Amino acid sequence: MARREFHPEDHPFGVSVGRLVNRLAALPGVGRKSAERLANHLVSCSAAEALELANAIKDVKDRVKRCQKCFNLTDSELCPICRDPRRDQTVVCVVEQPKDVTSLEAAGVFTGTYHVLGGRIAPLEGIHPGDLTIEALLKRIRDDNVKELVMATNPTLEGDGTALFISNRLEGQPVNVTRLARGIATGSVLEFANREMLADALRGRQAF
Amino acid sequence: MARREFHPEDHPFGVSVGRLVNRLAALPGVGRKSAERLANHLVSCSAAEALELANAIKDVKDRVKRCQKCFNLTDSELCPICRDPRRDQTVVCVVEQPKDVTSLEAAGVFTGTYHVLGGRIAPLEGIHPGDLTIEALLKRIRDDNVKELVMATNPTLEGDGTALFISNRLEGQPVNVTRLARGIATGSVLEFANREMLADALRGRQAF
Missing domain, CATH: 1.10.8.420 (RecR Domain 1)
Structure with a gap:
């Protein structure tokens, strides 16, 4: 309209x-x-x-600018989550947008850190892997000895494709790639999921 | 909650x-x-x-302050409606709040001017006639030779009571007091009425 x-x-x-x-x-x-x-x-x-x-x-x-480490929004060099010594730097949850961090944090069950891709791979819209923060993520996995990568891209064709692309790039490396349990309905977006659905999805994350 | x-x-x-x-x-x-x-x-x-x-x-x-003439909100001495030479200064629509002016203007059928009371008489809440702009209205009716006063207070006990109070104060004066047609449901508030309901109510206004 x-x-x-x-x-x-x-x-x-x-x-x-x-x-x-x-x-x-x-x-x-x-x-x-x-x-x-x-x-x-x-x-x-x-x-x-x-x-x-x-x-x-x-x-x-x-x-407000981008966190130097995870590309989340922040008003200091590092975002509050990357600065927090209680958060596990070796477990990294990969999301498309900063708003997804807000949604997952509201669920209150994740104690690792995040990585914000800045979107998802969508060749038809001209968004290629190089437009996202994937290289910075790969560098971070090496530098910080990341043990687990939790894929939390949106459960859509493009979100799944982006997770698969990153997973393929990590083959042979000693990092365990998981993804959110499908408590979330395929085709929907994270932003509108309630905190219970997101908490279930985080607890039941599965091998990728 | x-x-x-x-x-x-x-x-x-x-x-x-x-x-x-x-x-x-x-x-x-x-x-x-x-x-x-x-x-x-x-x-x-x-x-x-x-x-x-x-x-x-x-x-x-x-x-933004109050219009010197009608007590509507405005960013100049007189509000845009009081300044407009096409608006009839001798037909005055009496409302409780500035937001009621917005609602009635959206109906687009009224060509007169407004008077904003700033509330309604509610003795239990300590709001008395002296707290409203009633004296300024009575003065304006005399000074501008107002021919018609359209009561558009909310269709509640207190809104009706306020309209009745003003109507009684005008007995014997050469001003025709009308009120909005009851196309609006008693107990509701003007702010949430749609423009069609308000347009009908303005067109069908009745002798008070």
């Missing part, structure tokens, strides 16, 4: 509110009516509350 | 993203999972897009 164009100057509260509504309506999953409600809240809440949100947005743009 | 407390420093992307997620989750109608998705979008979208949203929020807090 095409999104209708609204001109901020036509808003009954004036152009400032009209612009804010347009910006909010551009966010994923926020429709025109939700954007109006959020804008109303931001107009009528305390200045401190609104400015804290505005500053939090600026702050992530200024400070 | 009580909202669980999350510590921003526990977020897998670090404290900057954690803080942003907490701020977003504090908005009305935004749960923890939506807040994560919005934060992910804001982290990965262009800096320009994110900063435009941050600046739009700051802008409304700096610039």
